[in-house]
Amino acid sequence: MNTLTRCTVVLALLLAPALAAWAGGPQVRLDVAFGKPLLYGPSPERLNYLKIGMTGFPMADARERTPVNLAIVLDRSGSMQGEKLQHAKQAAIAAIDRLNREDIVAVVAYDSDVRVLVPATKVTDKRSIFRAIEELEAGSNTALFAGVSKGAQEVRKFFDHKRVNRIILLSDGLANEGPSSPEDLGDLGASLGREGISVTTFGLGLGYNEDLMTQLAQRSEGNHAFIETPRELARVFDLEFGDVLSVVAQEVQVTVTCRNLTPIRALGRSAVIRGQTIEADLNQLYANQEKFILVEVEAPAAGLPELKPLVEVTVKYRNMVTKAEDTLTATVEIGFSSDSKEVAGRENREVMVSAINLLANEQYKVATRLRDEGKVDQARQALEANKKLLLKGSIDYRSDKLEKMAVQNEMDAKNLDDASWNKTRKNMRMQQQSIDMQQAW
Amino acid sequence: MRTRIAAVLVLLVVVPLGLLAWLGVRVAEADRGRIARTFDDLLRSKLGETDALVGRLLEERLRVLRSTFEETPADAATLDRRSRSHPWLGQCFLQGADGKVIFPALDGGLTPDERSFLDRFAPVFDGKMLLVAPHDAPVPQLPAGPVPSPSWTRSASAPPGQTRQPAADPAPTLSWPRSAFTPPDQFRPRSENPTARFRDSPSSPGPAGPEGPPPGPEAGWFPWFSGSDLRLLFWLRRPDGSVTGAEVSRPRLLADLIGAIPEPSPADPVLGKGAVLLTDSAQRVLFRWGSFLPPAGHPARLRVGLTGPLSSWALQFHASPALENGFGNTTSGFPLLAGLLAVGLVLAGLAVFLYRENLRELREAGQRVSFVNQVSHELKTPLTNIRLHAELLEQDLADDDDTGRRRLAVVISESQRLGRLINNVLTFSRQQRDRLALKPSPAVPDDLVRGVLERFSPFLAGRQVILETSLQAGRSVAVDGDALEQILNNLLSNVEKYAAAGGQALVATRQAGDTTWVLVRDAGPGIPPDQAGFVFEPFARLHDSLTEGVAGAGIGLTISRELARRHGGDLRLVGRPEDLDGVPDAAGLFTGRGAFFLASLSCPSAGGAA
Known part of the structure; x- marks a missing residue:
């Protein structure tokens, strides 16, 4: 009994979607792997890590990118006065300049109350959009919640699953009008995320509430950045637009079924674990970027051939290039070996x-x-x-x-x-x- | 004199101005009240619109959720999936008809979200509040058809003041349990907690429960307080009696409300100068719109609670100071001020004009008086010379020169008359300049009277007037002889001028205590009672029939009375016998004919009777 079981890793694609994908266009790459795919049979290490990685395919042609539906929500509270607002305006203008006629943009500014500067509109007349942004002046309070609410309302006007629906929120201050707890904003973010609208939050300077801003971003699966000086704004807006303009998949649903394995908890991205199933949602995947679900699992106390640990992973998503709903599946097993050296060597470093x-x-x-x-x-x-x-x-x-x-x-x-x-x-x-x-x- | 005129003129300006200002302010106040009322009405309807907007949003949401929950099975997988994917909802639930919570499953290992959900709503589920249908509240029946609009139904257990009923709705279908708005610690027995319901078809079959008629499919909102936060449950009663539903994401609901509330334009008559605050049950501001940022503690002009399940939320309107002050002031304040200023200027101009005219007239009158005064002075010396020399000439005349004597008597008497006239003028002018001063000295009034009568008798005799006398003032008193003589002269002169036709006259004197009376009565036409007060006015002369063809300046009586008054007495017309009361031995003096003057002088006793 030199080898209890031969380790096998099976990547099985279901036939129909695979054919469709093959014929229809690029697919998201699904990598499912255990941290320790081979365990020492006699006394296996219990704790293991399951990683379900999804990598967006590269975009063949930048001109064929997914059109975006964007609301830029700018803080124009008193503290933004001067250099901050100036840079914010310039960054927003430069970013919008990257959009084209198929894209939709809205600009909302808030201080103590909320103004929709540019209602959701196709980016056909950039000059008038820029003018509206340039005329922006600093006001008083920070009605952040209302700003996001109005931004969401604008995005919803042209909401389309075939677009990248997103709010970009810039704030330098504490929300002091309306709901202002990280929980409330996080809940709002979660709700928007479920709807397919991500909120990217930029905290400018040292005055904003980072808990609120990260909660809002994380629970809606947007990005977040701490921008120390206004000069960095342009760069960060550029990075964010790089992401926004490279969305290749949306509404990603991951379902994992475990056999002879106990999922303990998800690390990083949240996932719901109920018995032997793990479910997680991702709003979007960007080209060439890997996003992953990582779950801590517990292997059985002893490696028995008839109790081979196994996971079946199904990933459903909306392909933004083919506009089709695609499904990927994979099955991964954990093998057992009595050769401890081999066990150590097979560790998945990544x-x-x-x-x-x-x-x-x-x-x-x-x-x-x-x-x-x-x-x-x-x-x-x-x-x-x-x-x-x-x-x-x-x-x-x-x-x-x-x-x-x-x-x-x-x-x-x-x-x-x-x-x-x-x-x-x-x-x-x-x-x-x-x-x-x-x-x- | 001048200060009085100035004061009158100032009053002339100030009084109408003040009156006008008062009226203006009153009108402005009434205006302000009216504008404020109109504004409040407008405001109420605006807030009502927002309330209706919220109502429509909830209604629409209820309709969508109801069909979502009705069209899918209420199994754990579906509810679990929905709990994690529905944008409007938080945790979903399913409670069996027996009250047991089927989902989230208590035995299947609760996620933290599920656990906190069950903790929050434990009293709702334990009390089976969603399962109970009240029997005391009427359940409106609806004709089958399109989705009906919800409205309130009054429930019997609703606390007073909370039972708001909107305008009659032909299809009242939805109600919320009023008592569910109270916090959990005030949770009352279930019979007092009528459940919200929504029934849209009377034909729905269902198992007949022990509690009465079969429950149909019903859905509604269930507001619940967790701490000070209002939580909203959506619930749907299934045909088998179980209830499914979900907690509504409060931030999301609020965000959608905010999104739905239209952005006010700065030109909005209500919101352009004020702000509306949406506040929750703990008075926290959830959303504020309008172009005014009320400072902390700013009082709301109007507060309207939301109708529907969010009734612990309220809409508050805060008026900016500009708006609050603007009810009337900015609109009618300036015109009022401008009007007052204009009227004030006109009146002041008029007053100044009148004042200057008056000054000019006074100056001119003064000049006239001064001129007459100087002329009179100039006349006095030659006249005295004429009289003196005429009297000397009379002595020099031969005794038998009757013609000469007669002619000389005329010269003397006329010069005396002229002398009296000049005296009057000088006295008047002294009075005008306030320089009329009396110098009483001891004398016997009767002596003075006799002297005057002696001088006057030729004139009276010449006009065939028989003069009677009754002189009883023989006691020496302190009296200004000149004044007494002047008074008597004037009275007799009047008799001569106006009453000669009567043919007789009476001069009497009386004394009692410190008072000396001089009475002059004629038998002429007399003075009509309605003009009795008028004869003493300067330059006044009675009607033409009387004064025709008679010369006179019209100041004789004025001066006489003034002199009498300066002498501590008065000069009066005697119109009735009672006017002689207090005058001793006056019986029979009053005849009722002709003019009767009574001069009284205050003359302290100066010595024994003559």
């Missing part, structure tokens, strides 16, 4: 790096919470411990990404004093959101 990154991110969040509670020393210790964990991971799996993260942790540990905490926290929240949601920038 999955393990992702897992360690997300696990460390959990600790990173814990450190933030500790610092919020005023436990500066404990927060520092948590960050230091996290750094060590990450460094070990980076050595074990030869990962630059983990090393970078370790450095980040170390830097943050040095910036927990009152003077720099605000900035550090904003940065941490951005990193946490970015890692959870695999934001590319």
Whole structure:
């Protein structure tokens, strides 16, 4: 009994959609893998990680990209006065300039009340749109909730599953009119996300509420960025538009059925685990970017041939190029071996790096919470411990990404004093959101 | 004199101006009240529109949710999927007819969201509040047809003041449990919690429960307070008696309301200068629109609760200070002020003009008086010389020169008359300049009277007037002889001028205490009672029939009375016997004919009787 079971990895595509895809156009790439696909038979390591990665196909022709339906929601509260508003206007104008006649854009500005500067309209007359943006002046309060609400209303006017429906929110201040808790905004984000509208949030300067802004982005699956100086606005808008203009799939539904495996929890992106099934939704996939669901699973206590751990993954999504609803499936097994060397060698480095990154991110969040509670020393210790964990991971799996993260942790540990905490926290929240949601920038 | 005129003129300006201002303010106030009322009416209807908008949104939402839930099976997989994918909804639920919560399944391992949902709504499910249909509230029956519009039905257990009933709706189909608006700790027995229902077909078959008629498919909203937050449940009663539904995402509902509320234009008569606040049950501002940012604690001009399941939310209108002050002021305040200013200017101009005219006239009159005064002075010396020399000439005349004597008497008497006239003029002018001062000295009034009578008798005799006398003032008193003489002269002169036709006259004097009376009565035509007060006015002369052909300046009586008054007494016309009351031994003096003057002088006793 040199080998209990031969490890087999089966990637089976269902026949009909596969044929359709083959004939009809590019498909999203589905990579399903365990961190440890081969376990030591006699006493298998229980904890394992399942990664369901989806990579958007490259866009063959930029001109054939998915048309977008966008609402740019700009903060024009008093604090935006001057350089900030100037850069925001320029960045918005430069970004809209990248759109073409098939795209739809709306511009909403809010201070103590909300004005729809440009109602949702096709980008045929850029000049009048730019003029409306240029005439924007700073006002008083920050009715952020109402701003997003009106932005959503504008997007909804031309809502189309064949478009990229998105709100880009820029704010530099605390929401102080209407609902302003991260929970309320997060719930609104979740609701919009379910509808197919993502909200990308840009926090400008050190005055905004990073919890609110990251919640809104994360729960609607938009991007988030902490923009320290107004000068960076143009670059970030550019990056965001890079994403917006490269959406290749939307309404992605992932269903995982486990056999002889117990899913414990999802790391990073949220997923609903009910018994042996895991369900997760993604709003969109961008060209050449991998988004993934990562689930911590528990393998059986002993490797028996008749109890072979197995997952069946189904991914449904709307293909933005073929406009068809596609389905991808995959089945992945865990093998058992009595050769511990072989077991170690078969470890999936990529999955393990992702897992360690997300696990460390959990600790990173814990450190933030500790610092919020005023436990500066404990927060520092948590960050230091996290750094060590990450460094070990980076050595074990030869990962630059983990090393970078370790450095980040170390830097943050040095910036927990009152003077720099605000900035550090904003940065941490951005990193946490970015890692959870695999934001590319 | 001048200050009085100035004061009168100032009053002339101020009084009408004040009156006008008061009227203007009153009109403006009435106007403001009217405008404010009109504005409030407009406001109420505007807020009512918003309320109706909210109502329509909820109604539409209920319709969509109802068909969503009716068209799909209420199994765990569907509800679970819906809980995680429906944009409007949070956690879905299914409660069996027996009250057991079937989904979220308590035994299947609850997700954190499911657990907090069940915690929040535990009293609702434990109390089977969604399962109970009240029997005391009428269930309106509807004809089959298009989706009916919801409205309120009054429920018997609704607390007073909360039972709002909208305008009669021909198809009342939907109601919300009023008592469900109270927080959970005020949860009352289920019989007092009528459940919201929505029934659209009376023909729906269903198992006949122990509680009465078979429940049809019903759906509605169920508002519930969790802490101070209003949570809204959508619920649908299934034919088997179970109830399914979901919690409505509150932020999403609010966001959609915000999206649906039209952006007010700055030119809007109501919202252009004010703000509407949508507030929740804890008075937190959920949304504010309009072009005014009310500071904290700013009082609302109008507050209207929402109708429907969100009745703990309210719409508040806050008027900007400009608007609040603008009810009448900015519109009619300026014209009022301008009008007042214009009228004030005209009146002031008129007053100044009148004042200047008056000044000029006064100056001219003063000049005239001064001229007459100077001329009179100039006349006095030659006249005195004439009289003196005429009297000397009379002594020089031969005794038998009767003609000469007669002619000389005329010269003397006429010069005396002229002297009296000049005296009067000088006295009048002194009075006008306020320089009339009396110098009483001891004298016997009767002596003075006799002297005057002596001088006058030739004139009277010449006009065939028989003069009677009754002199009883022989006591020496302090009296200004000149004044007494002048008074008597004037009275006798009048007799001569106007009453000579009567043929007789009486001069009497009386004394009592410190008062000396001089009475002059004639038998002429007399003075009509209606002109009795008039004769003492300066330059007044009675009607033509009397004064025709008679010379006179018309100041004799004026001066006489003034002199009498300066002497502490008066000069009066005696029209009735009672006018002589207080005058001793006056019986029989009053005859009722002719003019009768009574001069009283206050003359303190100066010595014994002569």
